[in-house]
Amino acid sequence: MNKHSAAMASVSLIGLMLAAAPLQAKTLNIALNADIRSLDPGVNRDSNSDAVVLHMVEGLVAYGEDASVKPLLAEKVAVSKDELTYTFTLRDGVKFHNGKELTSVDVLWSWNRYMAEATKWRCRPDFAEGGASHVVAADAPDKKTVVFKLEQPNALFLATLARLDCGMTGILEKSSLNDDGSFKQPVGTGPFKYKEWKKGEFVDLEAFPEYSARAGEGRDGLTGSKRPLVETVHFPIIPDRSSAKAALLSGDVDVVPDVPYADIAEFKQNADLDVSLASNPGITAVLFQTRDPLLKDVRIRKAISMAIDTNALVDGITLGLGKANNSLVPATSKFHSAEQAKGYKFDPEAAKTLLQEAGYDGRPIKLIANTRYANTYDAAVMAQAMLQQAGINVEIEVLEWAAQLDRYQSGNYTAMTFPYSARFDPALTYDSVMGNKEKEPRKVWDDPEAQALLAENVRSSDPAKRQELFDKLHARFLASVPFLMLYNGLEASAFQKSVQNYQASIFSMPRAWEVSIAD
Amino acid sequence: MLRFVLSRIGMAVPTVILVSVLVFFLIRLIPGDPATLMLGDMADPASVAALRTSLGLDKDLLTQFVLWVSNVLRGDLGTSITTHESVTHLVLQRFQVSAGIVLVAVALSSLVAVPAGLVAALKQNSKLDLGLVTIAALLLSVPTFWLGLIILLVFGLKLGWLPVVGYVSIAEDPARGLLYVLMPIATLFLHEIGVLLRMARASALEVLRLDYITHARAKGLPESTVLWRHVFPNAFAPTWTLIGLVLGNMLGGIAVIETVFTIPGLGRLLVDAIFGRDYPVIQGCLLFIAVIYVLVNLIVDLCYPLFDPRVRMS
Secondary structure, three states: OOHHHHHHHHHHHHHHHHHOOEEEEEEEEEEOOOOOOOOOOOOOOOHHHHHHHHHOOOEEEEEEOOOOOEOOEEEEEEEEOOOOOEEEEEEOOEEOOOOOOOHHHHHHHHHHHHHOOOHHHOOOHHHOOOOOOOOEEEEEEEOOOEEEEEEEOOOOOOEEEEEEHHHHOOOHHHHHEOOOEEOOOOOOOOOOEEEEOOOOOOEEEEEOOOOHHHHOOOOOEEEEEEOOOOEEEEEEEOOOOOHHHHHHHHHHOEEEEEOOOOHHHHHEEEOOOEEEEEEEEEEEEEEEEEOOOOOHHHHHHHHHHHHHHHHHHHHHHOOOOHHHHHHHOOOOOOOOOOOOOOOOOHHHHOOOOOHHOOOOOOEEEEEEEEEOOOHHHHHHHHHHHHHHHOOOOOOEOOOOOHHHHHHHHOOOOEEEEEEEEOOOOHHHHHHHHHHOOOOOOOOOEEEEEHHHHHHHHOOOOOHHHHHHHHHHHHHHHHOOOOOEEEEEEEEEEEEEOOOEOOOOOOOOOOOOOOOEEOO | OOOHHHHHHHHHHHHHHHHHHHHHHHHOOOOOOHHHHHHHOOOHHHHHHHHHHHHHOOOOOOHHHHHHHHHHHHOOEOOOOOOOOOOHHHHHHHHHHHHHHHHHHHHHHHHHHEEEEEEHHHHOOOHHHHHHHHHHHHHOOOOOOHHHHHHHHHHHHOOOOOOOOOOOOOOOOHHHHHHHHHHHHHHHHHHHHHHHHHHHHHHHHHEEEEEOHHHHHHHHOOHHHHHHHHHHHHHHHHHHHHHHHHHHHHHOHHHHHHOOOOOHHHHHHHHHHHHHOOHHHHHHHOOOOOOOHHHHHHHHHHHHHOOHHHHHHH
């Protein structure tokens, strides 16, 4: 047997073993910190809703563990030379929860439903006329093929389809709707199917025994092998962190997906518990209002960047678990080059000199923070202490999250610590912060030249070209300091040792597939 | 009596109207927009505007208020912005959960605190009195969330006697349901004992100093007769009022306890709605709470003649 045959045989064997894994008559209890909003993918949703729904529905493509977009329901995706036509070939043998086989007709039906205004799909504007990924036609030439035609090339078309907040553009079967067209419950192709949702109490899913896992693949983010290995997944709603901790310690829940960093050391010492950490592309930043009379001066903003030791700050906030990253490209991204590793230079003395040059007279800077996202509050407190060392007077104003979000949207602030949710392509992250403040006051980086670089990046599908553009954007970001990028999100999950193969992910959502419970 | 009832209901009407007006406008004065919150930091202005329109938030405040009031008068409290459920259904469903816990807790604490207060008053300055007063002060000064967490840690975690999280309706499964509500009931029970015991003791002390009690004792009545026939009816009235207030307050939501013990009650619904700026749910909850408060106090007032002979006489 030559090496190639041996490798093929091994892969086949692994595939067979994976396919033959038994379904345990057990329940996996995963705590949710708030109730879900609905079961309709990408419609009335938040991160918990996405987490539950994405166990039941799947899209043509999905994010892998490295945040790159890979096929899921599609066997392959072919892109035309002009980058305007995307041809998806569907996998064989994929079934919906009602036993019906997935065909291109279902994909087209789901797409048309999403694109209907009445559905209120949150990602419709991205694909509708005027959107960056405007789809001018969607066809199903045969049972296994779906073709999307774009108005103009867009490197983010697949990345947008796969977005979690878009519900992964999950393919649904028609029976997901009531006779009047309203949404009933998801009948998808995912590894788990809907069982019960008792509002304010729990959501229960049950294994879909006929789930068609991608053959010969391991778990890979939201794609790869996604076999259900437990009979039921029970998501109890536990809003209080102390109660969630008590439930974990008592064994009433198996997994708490987001535990405070302060509890990690205790959990690690507990013989019954295990901990998993994952860095996600979400960003925590200190935003500046660049139209503020004081902060419009780039020298003041630069002085602030020099006065804050972001390494020490992140070390303090995450208790040594996280690492500072001054780039909008996450450290886990394939685009995080040596250029991206360059950051702010901590130099309080130089900061003082720069402040003198700028004529800073000690006027207080109001720094808004909230306590719902405790890390951003901690960041504000530490930044305040460091800035005061350099002679910058900072006053912290603590607001409730909704009030802060209001100020963010209207641009009515001087400075604020702010958590951005994760975008899995760096261009999407840049897009969330860049733009014209006249049109969108929430945008923090208003720089037409940088905007042009981003537009070019989005049009290009050549990784080398994209890298070059990301590097140029980063250099410009460091030079103009429109805001301070501190670090990427860090998800800390704790679980019972009896739970096998559970891992925190870059998606900040629990994953119950490929997870079993030891006897 | 009917006149009394009608006059009390008549007095309640302006209160409820005032509450509805205040709630409607005050909640909108708080910074924060439901559409922005629902769409999060990824929201573009066009999507926010579209969502605001679909939620009816783009209409002027007066129009929104008139629409809401006309619906309320038809018995419809509206639809939740976040879950798209009927607010009337949500409020009634969650109220049942809270009410069950609160009624049992208040009834139990009244049954324990009132006699204990009377005994403490009777034995004023004794070791028993000092012990009861100390316990009452201690229970009163401990925050309920902390007390709840301690109970959770001891009986749920350390001893493992009771489930730490979850909720099962007693109507569905009485045995299991009871296990889930024992700790929240115990927390409220202990806290309210502190409040009611002090009031019962203070009222009893006041009555014990009155001449007719001295007279009763001088007549040679046994101490138990003095206590139950002469002290209790006259001393219970203020405590009964307090029970009414406590009940009214707690029926309006025991948000902290519900959060600690993951009970899907009215308080948690209201708190979640405030954080999510779910205006129809906030308005519905607060209006319902106001009505409940008024009703409970009306019932308390109507029961007064049963306890206080002076009211009966008048």
